[in-house]
Amino acid sequence: xxxxxxxxxxxxxxxxxxxxxxxxxxxxxxxxxxxxxxxxxxxxxxxxxxxxxxxxxxxxxxxxxxxxxxxxxxxxxxxxxxxxxxxxxxxxxxxxxxxxxxxxxxxxxxxxxxxxxxxxxxxxxxxxxxxxxxxxxxxxxxxxxxxxxxxxxxxxxxxxxxxxxxxxxxxxxxxxxxxxxxxxxxxxxxxxxxxxxxxxxxxxxxxxxxxxxxxxxxxxxxxxxxxxxxxxxxxxxxxxxxxxxxxxxxxxxxxxxxxxxxxxxxxxxxxxxxxxxxxxx
Amino acid sequence: xxxxxxxxxxxxxxxxxxxxxxxxxxxxxxxxxxxxxxxxxxxxxxxxxxxxxxxxxxxxxxxxxxxxxxxxxxxxxxxxxxxxxxxxxxxxxxxxxxxxxxxxxxxxxxxxxxxxxxxxxxxxxxxxxxxxxxxxxxxxxxxxxxxxxxxxxxxxxxxxxxxxxxxxxxxxxxxxxxxxxxxxxxxxxxxxxxxxxxxxxxxxxxxxxxxxxxxxxxxxxxxxxxxxxxxxxxxxxxxxxxxxxxxxxxxxxxxxxxxxxxxxxxxxxxxxxxxxxxxxx
Numbered sequence: 064x065x066x067x068x069x070x071x072x073x074x075x076x077x078x079x080x081x082x083x084x085x086x087x088x089x090x091x092x093x094x095x096x097x098x099x100x101x102x103x104x105x106x107x108x109x110x111x112x113x114x115x116x117x118x119x120x121x122x123x124x125x126x127x128x129x130x131x132x133x134x135x136x137x138x139x140x141x142x143x144x145x146x147x148x149x150x151x152x153x154x155x156x157x158x159x160x161x162x163x164x165x166x167x168x169x170x171x172x173x174x175x176x177x178x179x180x181x182x183x184x185x186x187x188x189x190x191x192x193x194x195x196x197x198x199x200x201x202x203x204x205x206x207x208x209x210x211x212x213x214x215x216x217x218x219x220x221x222x223x224x225x226x227x228x229x230x231x232x233x234x235x236x237x238x239x240x241x242x243x244x245x246x247x248x249x250x251x252x253x254x255x256x257x258x259x260x261x262x263x264x265x266x267x268x269x270x271x272x273x274x275x276x277x278x279x280x281x282x283x284x285x286x287x288x289x290x291x292x293x294x295x296x297x298x299x300x301x302x303x304x305x306x307x308x309x310x311x312x313x314x315x316x317x318x319x320x321x322x323x324x325x326x327x328x329x330x331x332x333x334x335x336x337x338x339x340x341x342x343x344x
Numbered sequence: 345x346x347x348x349x350x351x352x353x354x355x356x357x358x359x360x361x362x363x364x365x366x367x368x369x370x371x372x373x374x375x376x377x378x379x380x381x382x383x384x385x386x387x388x389x390x391x392x393x394x395x396x397x398x399x400x401x402x403x404x405x406x407x408x409x410x411x412x413x414x415x416x417x418x419x420x421x422x423x424x425x426x427x428x429x430x431x432x433x434x435x436x437x438x439x440x441x442x443x444x445x446x447x448x449x450x451x452x453x454x455x456x457x458x459x460x461x462x463x464x465x466x467x468x469x470x471x472x473x474x475x476x477x478x479x480x481x482x483x484x485x486x487x488x489x490x491x492x493x494x495x496x497x498x499x500x501x502x503x504x505x506x507x508x509x510x511x512x513x514x515x516x517x518x519x520x521x522x523x524x525x526x527x528x529x530x531x532x533x534x535x536x537x538x539x540x541x542x543x544x545x546x547x548x549x550x551x552x553x554x555x556x557x558x559x560x561x562x563x564x565x566x567x568x569x570x571x572x573x574x575x576x577x578x579x580x581x582x583x584x585x586x587x588x589x590x591x592x593x594x595x596x597x598x599x600x601x602x603x604x605x606x607x608x609x610x611x612x613x614x615x616x617x618x619x620x621x622x623x624x625x
Contacts, residue, residue: 085501086482090490094481142455147447166428167493170451171486174423174458178480181462185472192466199459200375201367205452209371212448220366 070107070129074098077130077183081175093164093172094179097137102155105330106233107133109255112326113237113248116319124187124240131184131194132233138176139204139229141169148208149285189239197232204229211287218288222260223253230256247315254313255327258306262334264290265299307331351388351410355379358411358464362456374445374453375460378418383436386611387514388414390536393607394518394529397600405468405521412465412475413514419457420485420510422450429489430566470520478513485510492568499569507544508537528596535594536608539587543615545571546580588612 064072078098082091107129114125144151144159145166152162161169177198184191198204207225210216231252235245268291270279282289291299310331311324345353359379363372388410395406425432425440426447433443442450458479465472479485488506491497512533516526549572551560563570572580591612592605 081481083482086487087490087494089493090481090487138455142451145451147451165493168490170423170426170428171490171493173455174419174479175481175484175486177455177458178462178476178484178486181472182476182480185469185476188466188469191462191472195459195463195466198455199463200362200371200456201364203456203459205456205459206367206371209368209449209452212370212446212452213368 066108066111067104070104070111070126071099071101073126074101074107074130074133077127077134078179080182081179089164089168090171090175093160093168094175096163097141097160097172097176098134100155101133101137103333104133105259106136106229109230109233109252109327109330110237110240112323113234113251114240116323117238117241117243117317121241124190125237127183127187128190128194128236128240131180131190132197132229132236134176134180134183135194135198135204136229138173138180139198139208141173141176143208145169148211149281151281187240189245190236193236193239193245194232197228202228216288218293221288222257226260226263227253227256230259243317250313251310251315251327254306254310255331258303258310258331259334261290261299261303261306265296265303268292268296303334347389347392348385351385351392351407352380352382354407355382355388355411355414358408358415359460361463362460370445370449371452371456374441374449375456377444378422378441378453378457379415381436382414382418384614385414386540387417387510390511390514390533390608390611391518391521393604394515394532395521397604398519398522398524398598402522405471406518408464408468409471409475409517409521412461412471413478413510413517415457415461415464416475416479416485417510419454419461420479420489422454422457424489426450429492430562432562468521470526471517474517474520474526475513478509483509497569499574502569503538503541504534507541508534511537511540524598531594532591532596532608535587535591536612539584539591539612540615542571542580542584542587546577546584546616549573549577584616 078094081094110129110132111125114121140154141160143149144154145161151159153159160172164172180194181191184194196203200206202224204225207221207228210221210224231249234248234252238248239245264282267279267282268289281287290302294302310327314320314324314327317323359375362375391410391413392406395402421435422441424430425435426442432440434440441453445453461475462472465475477484481487483505485506488502488509491502491505512530515529515533519529520526545563548560548563549570562568571583575583591608595601595605595608598604
């Protein structure tokens, strides 16, 4: 079984208990719909890659961390798409959960995914704490979203909380799963999250539907901050290049450092929209 | 410090990290608003009472379980009050969270409370699993709420999931915190939850604003199942009496059994609205 298939099987198994025959059928269906088929699964793959680079044989803990993080990511997308937030009708190339199942089931599916993430990670207290920090208040995804409700946005804090924190959880939980010190891995994730956000902003402005299959031009439509409007197109591209270099440099020493650097470089390159890459025809 | 004050202090401490100065101010305020001042705090008090009846010296674990359960209860109230569900404007005698802070912050505060519950319980994997079961899918609060989205409601499964499951988590997590087998404690919580639901239905129909300070007549207004409409007033009162007897009988042997039975009886009596109690003038 290749690594991608292994991850999908792990996600299916980790979600299986929620779809027990006694679950209200629409909720069970909404949970499956929110998680499958996935986007690029960048976060769980990063988690597994870091764990493998740090040590071998920690597969169970690493998969638990990867599944928990992907469920939390999916939950954040479901709630973020709600009419009271972005009101996005499409996600991952299909109608968003609230469009397909209604608003009530979208709220509940998001809630149940958060709960299931912690059920899956419960046997690993350190991993549970790392992912909780990445999604709750004051520094996680909820806080990131909540900056959108403030009269003045702290742009750095906003993007760190909304995007960086969960990437940092990937690298830190991956290290923790392998039994090594998680703290030095924080910077890699935060920088990668920052790069990812810039790439996402570039795609949004350039009108290129990216990894998530969501509509473009949303930031302007929703009055959200965007790095391209702040730095201009060339400035944003330059920032992205700089960040990708810093990501690689920040990887701590570990047995699989070279292979991990290569893998992260590949993922990072894939972030830059082909249509925007330097030297593209 | 008396037991009630100790619990409030523990709740404040467990929520404190979310209100760090870097948290978006409105989210921090909404989180405090959702948890303080509380209702009767029946669930965390039950958790602590069971733990103390089973063993002494497990205070840290028991308080963690109690705080996690209360946060999850508060989260469920915040999301349940949203316009897409009950659309309740009042809760615990004040405007509900979405009325005071807007719908977006109500969604986020609920999410962040779920996350914080698991952050608080992270050091106790068994407790984390017990509370996850009580709030997620297929048998927890999310599933209970989701039955309201189905064309046909399984009334027994609905009330077990929506109310019984979290009461069962109280008794089971209390036992687990004390280091004893949690399974025999499930029945006490489920029966107590059932009794609580019947008492709530009686208050709703009789127009008596109960523990939660919420408007009455909501079940009929929202087309939700209610035991009084099913069994009639006398039938519902009789069922309540029977259930309370079964709760006491179901308490497993433990060092503090007699004191716990007395405490649960007091709580149970308080559930029956005075205006409805037999023999009331």
